[in-house]
Amino acid sequence: MGRQIREIMSTPPLTVPMTASLAEAAGIMRDRDVGDVMVVDADGCLCGIVTDRDIIVRAIADARDPQGTQISTVCTQNVECVEPDDDVDEAIELMAEKSIRRVPVCEGGKPVGFLSLGDLAVNRDPDSVLGQVSAAPPNQ
Secondary structure, eight states, rough: OOOOOOGGGGGGGOOEEEEEHHHHHHHHHHTOOSSEEEEETTTTTTTEEEEHHHHHHGGGGGGGOOOTTTTTGTTTTTTOOOOOOOOOHHHHHHHHHOOOOOEEETTTTTTEEEEHHHHHHHHHOOHHHHHHHHOOOOOO
């Protein structure tokens, strides 16, 4: 078996409850300089993912109130996820097959990390353009 996902995944996962507002989720993304957060239910189990693009395309473009609209109305549900002990090559195949750029890493249904194309590039091909961009500090 090759490398395990836990060796290269990003942690800790950023989560918001299903009841969080669009503005709350966007604030977390801004403050942590990320483009996505996982959506969890009252038990802390993964029930979706929301990206900055989801907020813009599924909410702001439709003139939804950022303070009054719950994130559960715009998040992607039934997301693919992997486990920390899964093989990295299997995760890559899943991401390619499903055309996804990032995949939540869960144990017992609860998020423990994220695996992104950037994580893979930094780990597998650090000299590539994507590897260098992904390893660079965020823009201010």
